[in-house]
Amino acid sequence: MEKMKNLGFDPSLFVGAITSGELTHQYQQRRDDAWFAALGRSCIHMTWSDRGAISLEGLGLRVVENICATKRIPMVVANPDFVTVEARALRVMPGTLAAKYEKLGGEVKLMGRPGKIIYEEAMKMAGLDATDAVALGDSLHHDIKGANAAGIESAFISCGIHAAELGLNSFGEVADVSRVQGLASKFDARPSFVLPAFIW
Numbered sequence: 001m002e003k004m005k006n007l008g009f010d011p012s013l014f015v016g017a018i019t020s021g022e023l024t025h026q027y028q029q030r031r032d033d034a035w036f037a038a039l040g041r042s043c044i045h046m047t048w049s050d051r052g053a054i055s056l057e058g059l060g061l062r063v064v065e066n067i068c069a070t071k072r073i074p075m076v077v078a079n080p081d082f083v084t085v086e087a088r089a090l091r092v093m094p095g096t097l098a099a100k101y102e103k104l105g106g107e108v109k110l111m112g113r114p115g116k117i118i119y120e121e122a123m124k125m126a127g128l129d130a131t132d133a134v135a136l137g138d139s140l141h142h143d144i145k146g147a148n149a150a151g152i153e154s155a156f157i158s159c160g161i162h163a164a165e166l167g168l169n170s171f172g173e174v175a176d177v178s179r180v181q182g183l184a185s186k187f188d189a190r191p192s193f194v195l196p197a198f199i200w
Helices: 002-006 020-030 050-056 094-103 117-126 140-150 177-186
Strands: 075-077 083-086 089-092 108-110 134-137 153-157 193-195
Touching (some): 094 108, 140 153
Parallel strands (some): 153 193
């Protein structure tokens, strides 16, 4: 919530917040899900900053230094995004590594979008049904497909990670409808709405 406040949101307007990292931590701690119950206690932990280390606290895991897809060691990915926008440039995210690991034959469990689990947890927290929810996001593959999987409406923010693919050069520029439709079709994503930007 502190991050949301720093972005200019009023925390009093939120019922709560759930991140895929937090959800992953909860599932690893409880181990009441069959997939997580079968996991061992050794792990390789990769994150883009020191703040990610907190996700291992209280789990009783031992960090190891190597991995082998041929041993079918499972990979839990708390943030399956392929890329994110940082200062108008794209930055590689953990989903890219997960996709490569799957191609090597490794087993991957995605805890965020495009899976529906994060949407279900958020709706449960807010006390909403799918008919009363809408997902906002700039990733057709993750945000919009995740909303589709969860059965909720979605608003695609076109000026995010797909801006270059849509031929957009400035923040808030309106995307050509046919280009949005073509790109959405490529990702098998069905946005309910398209917005040029998300401004608060």
